[in-house]
Amino acid sequence: MSRNLRAGVVGLGWAGQQHMNGYQRAAGVDLVGLAGMEAEPLQRLGDEYAVEHRYADWVDLIKNAELDVVSVCTPPSLHAPIAIGALEAGVHVLSEKPMALDAASARQMVDAAKANGKILEVSFNHRRKAEVTATKELIDKGLLGEIYYAKAGWMRYHGIPGGVGNWFSRKATSGGGPLMDIGVHMLDMALHLMGEPSVQTVSASTYAAYGPRGRGRGNYGAGQPGSDQPVPFEVEDLATAFVRMDNGSTLLLESSWAQGVGHDDMYVTLYGTEGGAELTWNPPGPQLRAWTQIDGVDADLKPALGLNGGHAEAVADFVAAVAAEELAGHQGDEALTRALIVDATYHSAAESTEVRLQPTPPSALTQDAVTAVAG
Numbered sequence: 061m062s063r064n065l066r067a068g069v070v071g072l073g074w075a076g077q078q079h080m081n082g083y084q085r086a087a088g089v090d091l092v093g094l095a096g097m098e099a100e101p102l103q104r105l106g107d108e109y110a111v112e113h114r115y116a117d118w119v120d121l122i123k124n125a126e127l128d129v130v131s132v133c134t135p136p137s138l139h140a141p142i143a144i145g146a147l148e149a150g151v152h153v154l155s156e157k158p159m160a161l162d163a164a165s166a167r168q169m170v171d172a173a174k175a176n177g178k179i180l181e182v183s184f185n186h187r188r189k190a191e192v193t194a195t196k197e198l199i200d201k202g203l204l205g206e207i208y209y210a211k212a213g214w215m216r217y218h219g220i221p222g223g224v225g226n227w228f229s230r231k232a233t234s235g236g237g238p239l240m241d242i243g244v245h246m247l248d249m250a251l252h253l254m255g256e257p258s259v260q261t262v263s264a265s266t267y268a269a270y271g272p273r274g275r276g277r278g279n280y281g282a283g284q285p286g287s288d289q290p291v292p293f294e295v296e297d298l299a300t301a302f303v304r305m306d307n308g309s310t311l312l313l314e315s316s317w318a319q320g321v322g323h324d325d326m327y328v329t330l331y332g333t334e335g336g337a338e339l340t341w342n343p344p345g346p347q348l349r350a351w352t353q354i355d356g357v358d359a360d361l362k363p364a365l366g367l368n369g370g371h372a373e374a375v376a377d378f379v380a381a382v383a384a385e386e387l388a389g390h391q392g393d394e395a396l397t398r399a400l401i402v403d404a405t406y407h408s409a410a411e412s413t414e415v416r417l418q419p420t421p422p423s424a425l426t427q428d429a430v431t432a433v434a435g
């Protein structure tokens with residue numbers, strides 16, 4: 061019998077702890093190493109998970125712990141440096157979202173995975189929600205027809221996060237605001253449900269109406285070291301984008317950390333040639349409504365919902381792909397498409413212009429895939 065894989069996690073915050081839990085629950089893997097800069101959680105979590113190797117710096121973890129796989133759960137500015145360092149050391153990588161600070165760094169991660177023959181996954185855990193997997197099954201059975209229009213959004217009312225040192229609202233560490241933080245989850249879910257169409261153009265606007273005035277702080281990350289300190293707000297607090305696909309379908313995407321409508325709203329709405337679906341994750345709880353026509357009669361669909369997946373499932377699937385040495389489809393190409401769209405969104409907003417993405421398949425990209433279309 062082959063030995064268990066040796067896993068490490070970099071980052072001790074909420075995200076890092078989801079990955080630790082995932083490795084503890086997954087078959088065929090042992091969590092043997094942690095890295096993170098906060099001494100107390102490093103000791104506490106190290107003891108809780110009985111982890112042998114504990115370091116302040118990720119470099120020491122990669123150098124000393126003889127890892128097979130590592131999760132990168134740090135601020136986005138470190139995703140590419142850590143992932144590339146690990147891949148070059150022969151370690152398979154599961155990175156948190158957003159993939160990287162920008163698409164150029166994301167592409168370097170994909171290149172490193174391919175050059176070193178290793179797996180690179182990005183944790184898009186929200187697509188594993190029961191409502192999303194049930195909707196995907198309806199679509200795969202043809203019950204909604206072709207999805208030609210979709211709306212997806214995660215609009216937080218008061219949700220500017222904290223995190224260690226308040227990195228979320230610093231551009232150099234986060235790369236952007238709610239689009240990078242929560243909008244990418246909605247983008248991922250929408251593209252997944254729409255059947256991964258190629259994106260042709262993006263037209264977007266971003267705003268910073270509340271964050272710069274110190275308004276709209278949420279609970280996430282509160283209590284982390286430095287999260288109570290005042291911090292410059294250098295990113296957007298609301299982003300909206302109109303995304304056109306080369307098959308003619310379109311997506312309206314929106315995300316906010318702070319806005320004036322007094323409640324959160326998280327949703328995906330799909331419009332298909334044979335029906336539609338509404339997925340919402342708002343109080344009092346998640347809801348999936350879907351419609352089609354059967355023999356000319358309108359029908360409400362009531363799909364059975366399975367269990368909610370999340371980080372544990374993302375970790376287990378990553379471990380299984382590594383164990384099976386299944387490189388095809390597991391070297392970051394799909395996540396790179398999300399990074400290119402995010403880049404195009406910021407570019408469009410900054411230049412007040414529509415941005416056209418090159419039609420080249422992501423895995424073959426050799427140059428900057430984003431070019432502005434003359435307004």
Ligand SMILES: NC(=O)c1ccc[n+]([C@@H]2O[C@H](COP(=O)([O-])OP(=O)(O)OC[C@H]3O[C@@H](n4cnc5c(N)ncnc54)[C@H](O)[C@@H]3O)[C@@H](O)[C@H]2O)c1
Nearest residue numbers: 071072073074075095096097117118133134156157223224
């Ligand atoms: N998928 C999700 O649902 C989800 C949810 C929350 C956060 N995230 C993502 O996870 C990542 C981390 O978010 P968080 O909220 O846990 O952040 P956090 O600020 O709570 O934790 C960041 C961790 O990174 C560590 N770190 C920073 N520099 C390091 C270095 N040089 N060596 C070792 N460790 C280092 C810090 O010590 C800290 O433990 C981000 O990319 C975030 O977007 C994803």
